Amino acid sequence: xxxxxxxxxxxxxxxxxxxxxxxxxxxxxxxxxxxxxxxxxxxxxxxxxxxxxxxxxxxxxxxxxxxxxxxxxxxxxxxxxxxxxxxxxxxxxxxxxxxxxxxxxxxxxxxxxxxxxxxxxxxxxxxxxxxxxxxxxxxxxxxxxxxxxxxxxxxxxxxxxxxxxxxxxxxxxxxxxxxxxxxxxxxxxxxxxxxxxxxxxxxxxxxxxxxxxxxxxxxxxxxxxxxxxxxxxxxxxxxxxxxxxxxxxxxxxxxxxxxxxxxxxxxxxxxxxxxxxxxxxxxxxxxxxxxxxxxxxxxxxxxxxxxxxxxxxxxxxxxxxxxxxxxxxxxxxxxxxxxxxxxxxxxxxxxxxxxxxxxxxxxxxxxxxxxxxxxxxxxxxxxxxxxxxxxxxxxxxxxxxxxxxxxxxxxxxxxxxxxxxxxxxxxxxx
Ligand SMILES: C[S@@+](CC[C@H](N)C(=O)[O-])C[C@H]1O[C@@H](n2cnc3c(N)ncnc32)[C@H](O)[C@@H]1O
Numbered sequence: 001x002x003x004x005x006x007x008x009x010x011x012x013x014x015x016x017x018x019x020x021x022x023x024x025x026x027x028x029x030x031x032x033x034x035x036x037x038x039x040x041x042x043x044x045x046x047x048x049x050x051x052x053x054x055x056x057x058x059x060x061x062x063x064x065x066x067x068x069x070x071x072x073x074x075x076x077x078x079x080x081x082x083x084x085x086x087x088x089x090x091x092x093x094x095x096x097x098x099x100x101x102x103x104x105x106x107x108x109x110x111x112x113x114x115x116x117x118x119x120x121x122x123x124x125x126x127x128x129x130x131x132x133x134x135x136x137x138x139x140x141x142x143x144x145x146x147x148x149x150x151x152x153x154x155x156x157x158x159x160x161x162x163x164x165x166x167x168x169x170x171x172x173x174x175x176x177x178x179x180x181x182x183x184x185x186x187x188x189x190x191x192x193x194x195x196x197x198x199x200x201x202x203x204x205x206x207x208x209x210x211x212x213x214x215x216x217x218x219x220x221x222x223x224x225x226x227x228x229x230x231x232x233x234x235x236x237x238x239x240x241x242x243x244x245x246x247x248x249x250x251x252x253x254x255x256x257x258x259x260x261x262x263x264x265x266x267x268x269x270x271x272x273x274x275x276x277x278x279x280x281x282x283x284x285x286x287x288x289x290x291x292x293x294x295x296x297x298x299x300x301x302x303x304x305x306x307x308x309x310x311x312x313x314x315x316x317x318x319x320x321x322x323x324x325x326x327x328x329x330x331x332x333x334x335x336x337x338x339x340x341x342x343x344x345x346x347x348x349x350x351x352x353x354x355x356x357x358x359x360x361x362x363x364x365x366x367x368x369x370x371x372x373x374x375x376x377x378x379x380x381x382x383x384x385x386x387x388x389x390x391x392x393x394x395x396x397x398x399x400x401x402x403x404x405x406x407x408x409x410x411x412x413x414x415x416x417x418x419x420x421x422x423x424x425x426x427x428x429x430x
Contacts (some may be wrong), residue, residue, distance in 0.1 A: 066137075
């Protein structure tokens, strides 16, 4: 029996027993539990909860019937507001422990819808011989197996209802063993499903897929190899895939395999917050590093500032430039493809002087970029992060080596019921 002291980054309860740390799935802070270990190492154990002897008042009944088995969510058993509090504590702990920094101000968390929010998802498809059926869904917890799910509470309800029907459709295809993945992109005017196919469709398969699209009002795209091979399949006259940022008068067309934020409501709220913190002004020169398809670049450009978007994917750089043109923002935007993990002081200097930076890296963070800051560094950096550990690591460089102050930081609940922590931090150099 142990008492849970806190939750870790993956939503597991942390306790101590026999001189070891024990990470217990399904247990919440303050709970007294018994557990069974499934991995034992010299300094720690991984375990699952057996019995809850004293229950947390924050515990709630998971909405999804597949919660115990599906790896798509890990925190549905914790009240949604308490999840945000946990994420905020994880952010503050990381900043303090890894970065040895403390924000002058903690920003109030940003919340959105907690159900049906996930407009992007990669669903696995497996025809399981032993069960003689197809499974479509996320992976099971800690497993490579596809979860046997009939429904999903975090996908938009229309798409969630299609999961068993997509499984049935796959059963009737000649290539049912050659279709490992369905990627979902819910736009404002069209719901796109990308079928990753390893073998060409037969004429009969085409008929089945077209009938499904007509019945359920979705558009299918096909992907034969890498993301660049994606092409619309049916119907070809569907509306374009896009999302909008009404506060900034911006519409973003995109391809279903492009990186876009998974939660469009939260994306709008995040954009408002980022623009308030960055406060771009006409006449300023601003960099948007890891710009993707221009999600931050174009709102910044709307202010009248000159913006350079820098991004590793040539496809996204091209899309960002097209989107700037689509929104009438070519005059004050430019884009460049560059591997930002290999940034050096010389390469950064070649980009010229910037007044401000917006940085939105992948989970690995932006270490080489922040290490490359020289004497001409911007006065303000707004850093959007999907990994508090790398944010904290980069914050240490910014604050302790590069002379910035961490003015504010806060969490944004981009991925409710999962352990992902999205956050934003504002650094200022006097
Ligand atoms: C978290 S996404 C942010 C994208 C964009 N800011 C948005 O909000 O849609 C991170 C971006 O970093 C890009 N990226 C990943 N590794 C990179 C690298 N080594 N150099 C430059 N960009 C990279 C990805 O292609 C992706 O577009």
